[in-house]
Amino acid sequence: MSQTDKSIDINWMLLFLCWLMVTVSATISVFFSSVLEYEPCVLCWYQRICLFPLIFIFATGLFPTFDKSVIKYALPLTIVGGLIAFYHTLLYAGIIPENIQPCSKGVSCTEKYFELFGFVSIPMLSFFAFSTLVTLLIILKRRTSK
């Protein structure tokens, strides 16, 4: 077993971790909307647009072996998703006043549906997922550009 083989395995595992993260996140997201019937607000929809395609992009990058070009395709989605999630988290926390945000029709983006341990909100979970993904992808980028 040479050194390169081992490094490919670690890269594959890291990408697999990314895939696992988005798949679990998407499942939870669909569970919230379809089973618990939480109506997704506008900002949630923008984040979902960034999240859902990643399942297929990451999965494609895993087969037959690790393909580093997946980083290039996945980074824009994760960064945009992360920015929206960050904005949404601030909005939800009341740091940005709600009257300047775009979603007035339908569900309010600050509607409280669910708070884990009393403070972890849905936008916060989303921001956590996206920022972890960005971090993992940057680590992968560093590893592969060596």
Next chain:
Amino acid sequence: MKYVLIGATCVILAFVFVVGSNYYKEQQSAKYGFMAEKNSELFIRDHSQTLGSDDAKVYLVEFMDPACETCAVFAPFIKKIMDANPGKIKLVLRYAPFHDGADNFVKILEAARMQGKYWETLDVMFKTQNVWASHGNWQPERLWEVLPRAGVDIKQIKKDMHSPAIAKIIEQDMADVKALNVQKTPGYFVNGKPLQTFGFKQLYQLIQSELDAKYPK
């Protein structure tokens, strides 16, 4: 190995999803069943229009809106089930006019009730929905053209529909809509049990299971 890992993850997630949703639905059912026992007035108010025998042991509560297309489609289906089980089912109609302006049609219907033409009016409204409410484009003036078919006095309806008593009925029903978390019309409860997945077959099964429970063969 890689394929197994991905495949296994998908299977596990799907399994957790299904178990989780079943668990949640059971919990909801139990919760609403409890509410039906403790607060039966949430499901049926004194003002609520009903159809069927008072001795019926199966109460089908429907949250509806005369302008809702799916409600119109379900009306003959429900009638068929009730006809097949004479005296066993009581239909309770509640209002959930979610859209802006939909409450006006509820007011017209309640005003027709004052003339003793409730079911006739509702029937005409449902059957002519494509004339006055096609695709959310509501044209009350066209409803006035077809409503005489129900044998009601239009002038009287126009006068009665703004009565505060009717506004109060809608207010009460909307409060119950909120308490029972009805989000779409038609929303069904059979003896307090909510219809979990929407559809003709699912509603039929829910009614049938209550019929079997209350009228053992």
